[in-house]
Amino acid sequence: MQAILNRRMLLSGGAAGLASLGLGRMFPAWAQSGTHGLGHHGTHQVPAAVTGTLSGEDIHLRVGHAPFHTGGRTGHAVAINGTVPAPLIRLREGQQVRLHVENTLDEDTSIHWHGLLVPHTMDGVPGLSFPGIRARSSFTYEFPVIQSGTYWYHSHSGMQEQMGHYGPLVIDPADAEPAPYDREHVIVLSDWTFMHPHMLLNRLKAQGGYYNRQRQTLLGQLQAGGNPEEAMSAADRAMWGAMRMDPTDISDVTAETYTYLINGHGPAENWTGLFQPGERVRLRIINAAAMTIFNIRIPGLEMSVVAADGLPVHPVAVDEFQIGNAETYDVIIRPTEDRAYSFVAEGIDRSGLTRATLAPRMGMVGEVPPLRPRPTLTMRDMGMDHGGMAGMDHGNMDHGSMDHGSMDHGAATDSGHSMAGMKMRDTSLLPDHVRAGPGVDMVAMNPVDRTGEPGLGLDNVGHRVLTYRDLMALTPNPDPRDPTRTVEVHLTGNMERFMWSFDGEKYSEGVEPIRFERDERVRVVLINNTMMTHPVHLHGHFFELVNGHTGSHPRKHTVNVLPGGKVTFDLTADAPGDWAFHCHLQLHMHAGMFRVVSVRPMAGEGA
Known part of the structure; x- marks a missing residue:
């Protein structure tokens, strides 16, 4: 269980005392507390020997066991070159690179270069693009670097990613940087548990809400105290109870067992990155967490978002953003005061947070805000908000698949429509290609585009x-x-049974690939029939997220699909081969939310 941090301990400058919690730990230089950052004055880079980055045409990585220390405890990690996070790899657009990976484990491993456009045989997905890196053997990845931006790399074998097998990757542009900066810091977010990931999975399969310690009580609902997230009508309470669903079930794994990390440091260890007032500081933010979506803010500082998933965007001034698993955002901040600021990463369910400090000098500590009230799911997150229910055909609902005998059949929604006989598993709403088996416990009745929501x-x-x-x-x-x-x-x-899939079929069931012709232009619509946010990732391609900016849609490789919502993207299938397509919540992928996208023909093949 993540230790509950004493707020006085966090706020009192005990920087020396807090730092002692991390004594004896090994970090790459870029991830050590008190770093001056990686770059100064735009294109000038601090020498790699100082930052501990790996660069050049030949890079050597060694995967092995290592101890990992946080919060006064020691656990077992699968690490690269002995550190968690792994070394920062820094490349340049236009170069060729060879990455020599030695596996010292007694099990297979792999490295996927997340977001990089590489030949399919170099993508690093065992059983799909290559056999994997066998125990006590080596493999060399080799490919041209044809892009720039902020990316990362991680294992695609078993659950090694959850155990520490991840690291950042930065590619400098061949031409001028479109968003100039004076200094940069890489910030890798992750979640750490001292429990083996298979135990996490076993507990969730036994009880879907095992780690949710924020369940609502009737008294809590009645005493919402003005918190709009807690407010719930009597009709809605009856409906949630009848469906045996919990509106506080936001994250499968929570701070009940997780410690949230920034560059390998827990909240009490207070990773610190330095700046000089007036500088433009670029933060390269990577969500390498296995199961945690984070809310990011720097109280007192505006952030200008200048890149998403590695690719430049028109600058957007914000105070906060939500970052899904495997997404990256680059932001530029410009602190003008001689003071410390807290970089706050709060779990989406608000069961816990971690923080770092950005400051002109070591020893300064930013104020740590308290956890905000937990969010709760609404009718909109079921894909049937009250506005959308007005046109529902209640006579078409299947009444027999769930036990709703306890439902208040007189209950009505705020729009005055009776909820009598309503059920969440109306499979008649699903298209023919979706398998409506026991792995589907909910169908979004009115999914809507939620890309305009935060x-x-x-x-x-x-x-x-x-x-x-x-x-x-x-x-x-x-x-x-x-x-x-x-x-x-x-x-x-099926949230209660922890079954996850695309189109109602788990990958292990031998599901057919999604097939695209080479260079085909296709529109993909993702419809979320669950009440959880899913960060969905496509290997080998960038897609254009359809958001109303026709001709200038943001190009991404990972997208958060909100509960009961849908996301549309346009794709040019220009990379031949077999590519992974999956939810980047690791336990969801492991449980079956994974497909293969097959792009044909290959070179030399006929149409």
Whole structure:
């Protein structure tokens, strides 16, 4: 269990005392507390020997066991070159690189270069793009570097990523930097547990809400104390109870067992990055967490978002943003005062947070805000908000698949429509290609595009929060063609039984690939039939997130799909091969939310 931090301990400058919690720990130089950062005066870089980065045409990585210390405890990690996070790899657009990976484990391993456009045989997904790196053996990845930006790398074998097998990767542009800066820091977010990931999975399969210690009580609902997130009508309470669903079930794994880390440091260890007042400081923020979506803010400082998933966007001024697993955002801040600021990463369910300090000097400590009230799910997160229910065909609902005998059949929604007989598993609403088996316990009756929303719990925070509709590519989209067809993919699951899938079929069930013709222009619509946010990642490609900026849609490789919502993206299938397509919540992927995207023909093959 994550220790409850004494607020006085966090706020009192005990920097020396807090630092002692991390004594004896090994960090790459870039991840050590008190770092001056990686770059100064725009294109000038601090020498790699100082920052501990790996660069050049030949890079050597060694995967092995290592101890990991945080919060006064020691656990077992799967580390690269002995550190968690792994070394920072820094490349330059246009170069060729060879990455020599030695596996010292007694099990297979792999490295996936997340967001990098590489030949499919170099993508690093065992059983799909290559056999994997066998125990006590080596493998060399080799590919041209054809892009720039902030990316990362991690294992695609078993659950090694949860155990520390991840690190940052930065590629400098061949031409001028479109968002100049004076200094930069890499910030890698992650979640750490001293429990083996398979135990996490076993507990969730036994009880879907095992780690949720924030369940609502009737008294809590009645005494919401003016918190709009807690307010719930009598009809809604009856409905949630009848469906045996918990509106506080936001994250599968919470701070009940997780310690949230910044560059490998827990909140009490207070990683500190330095700056000089007046500088433009670029923060390269990577969510390498296995199961945690974070809300990011720096109280007292505006952030200018200048890149999403590595690619430049028109700058957007915000006070907060939600970052899904495997997403990256680059922001520029410009602190002008000689004071410390807290970089705050709060779990989406608000069961815990971690923080770092940005300051002119070591020993300074930023103020740590308290956890905000927990968010709760609403009718909108079921894909059937009250406005959308007005047109529902209640006579078409299946009445037999869930036990609703306890439902208050006289209950009505705020719009006056009876909830009598309503059920969450009306499989008649699903298209024919979706398998409506026991792995589907919910169907979104009225899924809507939620890309204009900031993410769960951030609707009423009183300041500017980033939405996907705020993002606009800095350069025109490279393929102006209209899509020739639409592919609809449903995100499906059974929360109580911890079953996750695409289109109702787990990957282990031998599901057919999603097939694209090479260079085909296709529109993909993701429909979330669950009440959880899913960060969905496509390997080998960038897609254009359809958000209203026609011709300048942001190009991403990972997108958060909000509960009961849908996301549309346009894709040019220009990378031949077999590619992974999956939810980046690691336990969801492991449980079956994974498909193969097959792009054909390959070179030399006929059509």
